[in-house]
Amino acid sequence: MVLRKASILVIDDDADILTALRLLLKPLVKEVVTDKNPNNINSLLTKTAFDIVILDMNFNGLVNTGNEGIFWLNKIKSLNTETSVILMTAYADIDLAIRGLKEGASDFLVKPWKNEKFIETINTVLGKKRTKSGKIKHLNANSTRIIGESDVMIDVFVKIKKVAPTEANVLVLGENGTGKDLIARALHDNSNRKNQPFVKVDVGALTASLFESELFGYKKGAFTDAREDRKGLFEAADTGTLFLDEIGNINLNQQAKLLTVLQNRQVTPLGSNTPIPIDIRLICATNFDPKTLSDEKKFRKDLVYRINTVDIVVPPLRERDTDITKLTKHFISVYAEKYNKNSFSLDTGFISKLKQHSFPGNVRELQYILERAVIMTDGDVLKADDLVFSSIESSSTKSHIGNSSHNLNELEKNAILTVLEKNKGNISKSAKELGITRAALYRRIEKYEL
Template sequence: MKHSRILIIDDDPDVLTAVKLLLKREVSEVVADKNPENIPSILSRQPIDLVLLDMNFKSAINTGNEGIYWLNRIRAMKPDIPVIMITAYGAIDLAVTSLKQGATDFIVKPWQNEHLLKVVRDILDKKQGKKSSIASGPKVNPDIIGESEVMKTLMHKISKIAPTDANILILGENGTGKDVIADMIHHESRRALMPYIKVDVGALTDTLFESELFGHKKGAFTDAREDRVGRFEAADKGTIFLDEIGNISLQQQAKLLSVLQNRKVVPLGSNTPIPIDIRLLCATNVPLTALANEDRFRKDLIYRINTVEVQVPPLRERGHDILLLAKHFMQKYAAKYAKQVPELDRRTEEKLLLYHYPGNVRELQYSIERAIIMSEGNTLAPEDVIFSPIEQANMRVNPKQEAYNLSELEKNAIMKVIEKHNGNISKAAQELGLTRTALYRRLSKYNI
């Protein structure tokens, strides 16, 4: 950083002064300008290593998103210069758009000085060929295990959105760890020391929904023997996580939308609205756009709950993260059941990598727990790992049994060829006369 030259563009003189004071001892020079129209001339007359660019200006260019306009101008002139966008809470969605347009990162006003310095340092280090501390580690949170590219991308996105107050919709199949992601977002946010309330809204009836979320007064209904504070009020100044939101009824959606719009709750049996200050996280395994197209989910509520959308990848797309997770669970359950941590047999590793995990991380976890309980040696063998109660430990087909069903014949042929080639999908596909993609589709179809 000591040899770097940074350009800061913002029409607020207080921001320019604050950044200059913060960075002047860290870098070679800070060039500050409140007029974005001077960007081309500044970039053409002196070398700049990094640009800090505000998202909104009162300038001759009035597109409604001047930051995006000037980002594109900078990238057209100097595509190698990293750009950090400066935004306010209300423009998080626009800042996320800027990342897609080529911005390197964004920070939110008011920022924490340590955070801004870390972002600048990481970007300059990466530009100089050093490994960025953001992307280098296999995990950002001790509960998140993974080195795959899809997980690194997910962790980087979370590191950007967690410190904001943006409403976040977490999507993913059952068992992928959406609740773990929600926990991480809260604990990395500025509300980390405030309440964190989880609610499985998909399990609430219409009557319980209103009472649980918004509270009730004594006598509001038959069993209301005392006043009760609702989950939204309990989460005031903190975060509320609504799990399985895709399963709530249209009537429940209407009540939830009213609360999110007004930021007030009215307990059952009361006419007095109570103001709430909450950060909203939601999760579902159902694509809400599909529900909206079927008129099962209100589109106006979708817009409210997903300022930023986070997609948690299924385990089958995470490659060798499967083995990292398996070893993590082996250590966990060996300690729980007072056993020695076994080694993973090579054939067991192949079996773990080949399986398609319809239950995702949760299924792997329970399978490893069963394997630790049942194993007797110092090595976890393939037959120790059983993915479901109906799966046979020995996948060999009995040659004496004749099958004439076409699906069974195809399944048996695939299993034999994969076993012949010791799990090598490429060789198996070649012998079967299929592409790798076609073979993977059949593996999924037959639950192999």
């Protein structure tokens, strides 16, 4: 559908926003209706078949503060599943908006918006450019492709796509080897700063004496070996993105110094009294769990709030069972080319053995295992015997054979059965309780022949 033939309903309790959107949309669309009261949604949708409902996520606590948007989204979808919903939210509600996408929203916009972006989003939804499943098969991070089509990775891709164009600070959480650095790079490469510097710093590896000089820079003579002026990494990232990896490993004194810089948006090099303004997009990463970051004896809460406008949790490989085959083929192709070998075919036992491994080292471990297999194999077919796990890796391997307590598929199947029985087969309620989409639940029901 084209924009000029569209009927749009806007629901927001802010009269100024309703006026602004009415003025913006009226010359462009067939019909635009605005209303301050979400309780009128039922009657409005009964009278008119709107193509799009633009819905605010907060209505002064009429339903459940912070969740009003989800409530009314579900209400709209129950009235007409074909009505597209675009959510409007503030930075603080982005996680809630991501949940809204899982619940069936077509897109969301962050306030304040740019008119061009607003119209572009509406056109995208009307043109059905978003696939029905909402799936993104991969995401580019510079020259590297983040591979994944499992539900948990699709959620990550959607979040990156939404957060990247904003200026929100992002905290990337995940175990070692999950690819947090690739997520950071993808955020930069899909941002408005993509043509500016991307500076990565492993702050956890900086000693106390190097922390300030490396990050903030120094003037000649500031200390014994300071033979010339040197810019710090904050300055090097100016107008671009600064990625602070292993942020959870810095001590409280370093955290205080970092917080001061982030609050003031300026750095003062060692040996100088003149502050230098900085313009950066900040991305941080850590393998610490959120509980550790909330312990003020280890990490300042005010710094957590400063760096964590939005968090992205990168799932471990053991939760990405459906991605293992795709990742395996990718890495084998890479290493076959690197070591001048012919292309390989994979025996079914090869993949089966990989899927029985718990991968405590995640994607990085998979990568090293496959590199070793490609190097040591003489034939053109990779078999289960070609997979050799080190003693460290093998100690973490969980057999899926004859031990149902460790069988993740069996655990997932039983969990789905339990929830379906509890909700008397209601797919919508069951999907919501399981934290997945209806489509994802249907795929699992088909997979397990439930």
